[in-house]
Amino acid sequence: MALMEISVLPIGTKLPSIGDYIADLVRLLDEEGAIYELTDMGTVIEGEIESLFELAAKLHETPFKKGIMRVVTNIEIDDRRDKKVKLREKVASVRARL
Amino acid sequence: MALMEISVLPIGTKLPSIGDYIADLVRLLDEEGAIYELTDMGTVIEGEIESLFELAAKLHETPFKKGIMRVVTNIEIDDRRDKKVKLREKVASVRARL
Amino acid sequence: MALMEISVLPIGTKLPSIGDYIADLVRLLDEEGAIYELTDMGTVIEGEIESLFELAAKLHETPFKKGIMRVVTNIEIDDRRDKKVKLREKVASVRARL
Amino acid sequence: MALMEISVLPIGTKLPSIGDYIADLVRLLDEEGAIYELTDMGTVIEGEIESLFELAAKLHETPFKKGIMRVVTNIEIDDRRDKKVKLREKVASVRARL
Numbered sequence: 069m070a071l072m073e074i075s076v077l078p079i080g081t082k083l084p085s086i087g088d089y090i091a092d093l094v095r096l097l098d099e100e101g102a103i104y105e106l107t108d109m110g111t112v113i114e115g116e117i118e119s120l121f122e123l124a125a126k127l128h129e130t131p132f133k134k135g136i137m138r139v140v141t142n143i144e145i146d147d148r149r150d151k152k153v154k155l156r157e158k159v160a161s162v163r164a165r166l
Numbered sequence: 167m168a169l170m171e172i173s174v175l176p177i178g179t180k181l182p183s184i185g186d187y188i189a190d191l192v193r194l195l196d197e198e199g200a201i202y203e204l205t206d207m208g209t210v211i212e213g214e215i216e217s218l219f220e221l222a223a224k225l226h227e228t229p230f231k232k233g234i235m236r237v238v239t240n241i242e243i244d245d246r247r248d249k250k251v252k253l254r255e256k257v258a259s260v261r262a263r264l
Numbered sequence: 265m266a267l268m269e270i271s272v273l274p275i276g277t278k279l280p281s282i283g284d285y286i287a288d289l290v291r292l293l294d295e296e297g298a299i300y301e302l303t304d305m306g307t308v309i310e311g312e313i314e315s316l317f318e319l320a321a322k323l324h325e326t327p328f329k330k331g332i333m334r335v336v337t338n339i340e341i342d343d344r345r346d347k348k349v350k351l352r353e354k355v356a357s358v359r360a361r362l
Numbered sequence: 363m364a365l366m367e368i369s370v371l372p373i374g375t376k377l378p379s380i381g382d383y384i385a386d387l388v389r390l391l392d393e394e395g396a397i398y399e400l401t402d403m404g405t406v407i408e409g410e411i412e413s414l415f416e417l418a419a420k421l422h423e424t425p426f427k428k429g430i431m432r433v434v435t436n437i438e439i440d441d442r443r444d445k446k447v448k449l450r451e452k453v454a455s456v457r458a459r460l
Contacts, residue, residue: 073207075242077371077434080378084248084432087256091263107205108256109171109242121321128313128341137346138378140371142242142436143339144173144207145324150182150333158185158206165189175273175336178280182334215422223415226439235444236280238273240338241437243422248431269403271438280444283452287459303401304452305367305438340369340403340436346378354381354402361385 070147072120075110078131079138092130114155117147168245170218173208176229177236190228212253215245266343268316271306274327275334288326310351313343364441366414369404372425373432386424408449411441
């Protein structure tokens with residue numbers, strides 16, 4: 069299992085605020101039943117690597133449905149095969165070392 | 167004010183686990199009195215843009231002090247000049263639209 | 265069409281050098297007939313968005329085949345629907361403005 | 363010495379094209395005498411780590427001077443202390459392994 073952080077940025081929005089577009093992403097995550105955590109800089113999602121890539125493709129498509137003509141998407145994947153990786157476990161593991 | 171997400175990745179660690187290096191980063195953030203939130207994929211820090219860049223430089227230096235010879239650091243900055251940006255506000259603003 | 269930059273980072277490699285793992289990625293890109301450019305910080309690939317996501321999934325899998333147990337992959341996608349995007353065009357467009 | 367890839371993205375530009383803002387970044391790099399390579403997804407710069415952070419701060423400031431109110435900047439730093447790192451060397455090293 070892996071963790072993926074994704075941010076989907078619409079370009080050419082007239083206004084600096086992009087919260088409406090981010091809300092669309094969250095709605096999609098809920099519909100898909102994703103296990104995720106919203107942060108100020110993106111969304112961290114837990115899942116099998118194949119389903120994470122599928123979800124990334126769907127999230128990336130979202131702003132285009134609102135008429136946006138350019139989207140810049142950033143994805144970071146942390147994939148471990150030596151142990152199960154779950155949301156909030158890395159944070160807990162670091163906190164335990166302090 | 168701006169938000170910065172930073173992840174500092176030591177390369178050549180023998181083991182897949184890098185939690186000890188991340189704990190060093192958190193200790194530095196506490197010493198510096200930074201306003202931050204630890205996520206599974208990095209650390210989100212709130213601050214003036216100048217102090218964020220200074221903090222990024224210090225965080226990047228941390229693993230070298232433990233003998234690591236290569237560090238890959240990823241930084242994303244979201245800087246708004248039309249309004250104050252504070253930690254957890256973007257998440258709250260998105261949640262309010264759902 | 266879109267551009268994707270991808271970097272695939274094996275974690276826990278003992279040595280700081282990861283060139284052998286990067287060479288595997290390049291071999292895969294050649295086998296797949298990808299249109300790409302190797303940079304010092306990653307690989308920029310041109311293609312339809314669906315095939316870019318498929319390629320990203322394959323590239324991410326590569327270091328695991330050499331026994332690596334943890335991989336951190338960074339992907340940035342720039343996807344425009346108002347015009348065709350091709351490799352080296354953005355650079356040429358910027359150079360033309362100078 | 364280290365390599366830094368940076369992309370500076372103005373948000374709220376009305377139009378999808380951001381080439382004029384990128385041209386400003388390139389002008390600044392030339393004025394600063396930076397050793398850099400423009401790619402389709404950002405700019406890769408070679409230098410001492412301290413000067414790279416200083417340069418990043420200046421580049422990030424550029425779009426605000428044109429009236430932009432929000433800038434999202436992505437930075438990746440690859441810093442090796444076991445050997446000198448120069449632009450195009452990583453690409454050459456990978457190519458030599460094929």
